[in-house]
Amino acid sequence: MTNTKPWHARLALWLAVMLPIFLMGCALGTKFGLWGWQTGLGGFALGGVIWMGATALLAIVSIVLCMRRVPRNGLGSAVFALLIPLAIASFFAPLVMGAGAHPIHDVATDTANPPALSPEVLAARAESDANPINDYSVPLSELEAFAEVDGPLAAKSHAAIIAETYPEVAPLTLSGTDADAAVNAVQLAMADMGLSQIRYIPETNTVEGLAETFWFGFKDDMVVRVSQGEENLTLDFRSVSRVGRSDIGANAKRIVALSEAVEQRLAE
Secondary structure (H helix, E strand, O other): OOOOOOHHHHHHHHHHHHHHHHHHHHHHHHHOOOOOHHHHHHHHHHHHHHHHHHHHHHHHHHHHHHHOOOOOOOHHHHHHHHHHHHHHHHHHHHHHHHHHHOOOOEEEOOOOOOOOOOHHHHHHHHHOOOOOOOOOOOEHHHOHHHOOOOHHHHHOEHHHHHHHHOOOOOOEEEEOOOHHHHHHHHHHHHHHOOOEEEEEEOOOOEEEEEEEOOOOOOEEEEEEEEEEOOOEEEEEEEEEEOOOOOOOOHHHHHHHHHHHHHHHHHHO
């Protein structure tokens, strides 16, 4: 009698172990420019789904076959091989399902007059073939990047979607703080959050920074406009992705985090 694991259990385990390596390769290859983001994300999504499905199916078959023999050599490997794709799927499924709830990739606290990106950032976006800058008042169906959107969403503008989807995204009003202190706090808060290419543009009284995701290296441009009122300062925030249509809520979360970080900096 042999204690060797059956081939199907060993193959299922190998596929399961290689699955996260494949997914990380798709992401990091995109980040380091080995291939375009469409290739990396497509491989991650489509290739990942096929790999997970094949691994899970083989693992289930292996579990059944191992249960039918005594001793049940390979059963533990087959079960482990099933748990890996299930764990990965359970982690990413909410993100994929959440894309529909976050249909845009450009979010600002002032939807009537969003903070403008500098000519230098616009040039960098154009050079990298990034998403166009959106007119917040135009229905999605009339914007090239959202031409395939249909149903009730097609008639909604960025301004309407931001108001409905991100009520927590709001300007930061400051009293008893001068503009220089606010600008300095914004720059420090951006640095604390890991943004790069931070700079102040005095002509527009704005601060810009570049956010980059860890795995795929997706880049989002941030700009904060400091406006002096009669009594208070108003800080308006904008975060806009360079690629992709849905941001899965990342830009709104970044705005809220930066607003809170600025307040914390000013309170120190």
